[in-house]
Amino acid sequence: MEKISRIIYVHGFGGYKPAAPFSSQLSDFIKRKQLRFDVDAFQWNARPIVLQTVIHDFLESQAAAKEAGRLLLEEIAQLETRQTNYYLIGFSLGASVIRYALEQQDKSLKHIRGIYFLGAAFDHDVILNQEVIPSDIRCYNYFSRNNDVTIKSYRNASGEYAAGAAGLTRARRFENYSTHCSHSMINSYAVLAEPISYLIAWDDQQYLAGSPNLNLAIQTMEGKVHWNEICKHNAHLIQQNSYTKHLRAINTEGKRIAWGKNLHTIFHAISPI
Secondary structure (H helix, E strand, O other): OOOOEEEEEEOOOOOOOOOOHHHHHHHHHHHHOOOOEEEEEEOOOOOOOOHHHHHHHHHHHHHHHHHHHHHHHHHHHHHHHOOOOEEEEEEOHHHHHHHHHHHOOOOOOOOEEEEEEEOOOOEOOOOOOHHHOOOOOEEEEEEOOOOOHHHHOHHHHHOOOEHHHHOOOOOOOOEEEEOOOEOOOOOEHHHHHHHHHHHHHHHOOOOOOOOOOOOOOOEOOOOOOOEEEEEEEOOEEEEEEOOOOOEEEEOOOOEEEEEEOOHHHHHHHOOOO
16 A cells, blocks of 8 residues: 655644635645645644733743653654654644654654744754755755745744744755745735645655746736745746746746746646656
8 A cells, every 4th residue: 555645733832723815725625626635734732822921831841841842752753663654734833843853863864854934933153953964855944034024033032043033043954935925814824834735745756747837938027026936846936926826947047937826837847848
């Protein structure tokens, strides 16, 4: 029987919500496209958000994230034993849970196939345990320098800029991608659920058919406004429009080479024949 890869989503501060926007949109996309994945929401003991005690509750949740990392590592160990491929996605303090799981791991992880941080709520200059991560997998940190008021306020609680606001500055295995996302419902990180699903499906060799839109190689303004960076592919930067949600590939000269809704067709369009 063919083994089905698992996607593990780790929620952030505020506790587990069954209908959390990112995990809901990721699950809906996988179901709609009939992709073969098990999607698991890893639940941990993050405190609920209460405005009167929000900083205290956040600090309590920070401490709880370390224990949650140990529990996540137990789940990871089971997947490694069963030789099941898996992908980790951490939102806000959920990224810290993944960080602590990696910190407590002492052997190379052979079946992890990707790590994605969304608005990571830990210090930008943290040294991650990258030695256990294979060299050929995606490790992406999506951050928002100006648009995420919540993650910018992390500095008030910790005294340092968060990786979700400034990028990771001491983690060579992780690529930083700038977005206009936020922790709020407006321009939330849920907008990245579909392109990340495409990335995971591509790496799992589950290719979605289609054709890119007719393209004119027009000069762009390189996406400084209203564009989220998704990844790089064959020296092209893939961006997502934060309003229309369509994707485009721009080359090193800033020209649009391909665009459309289906990331796989864009990858094919910019891949060497």
